[in-house]
Amino acid sequence: MITLTDTAVIKVRDLIESEGEEGLALRVAVRPGGCSGFSYEMFFDSDKAVDDIEVDYDGVKVVVDPSSAQLLEGASLDYKDGLQQAGFSINNPNAQRTCGCGQSFS
DSSP states (O other), X not given: OOEEOHXXXXXXXXXXXXXXXXXXXXXXXXXXXXTTSEEEEEEEEOOOOTTOEEEEETTEEEEXXXXXXXXXXXXXXXXXXXXXXXXXXXXXXXXXXBOTTSSEEO
């Protein structure tokens, strides 16, 4: 299951609050595609399947389907807001190769 850094938790919480909808969770998924074979997908979701894995990080719910959870085991989601780098990034030790965009891996 993917973990969130403290800065990612703060940013996700802010984004969820700005949506103004109750019961939203951050869904993180891995889908076939992208320039390296798999791509990450993140979006807010209020639907939860019976077999989804849900973890709470200081009030921020993160939901992952079982297939994606296997590929995200040991991965972490971080958020940076600086001149050199801004936005979310996933550090995934399971990725043998990543592309230049950072959104795709194999």
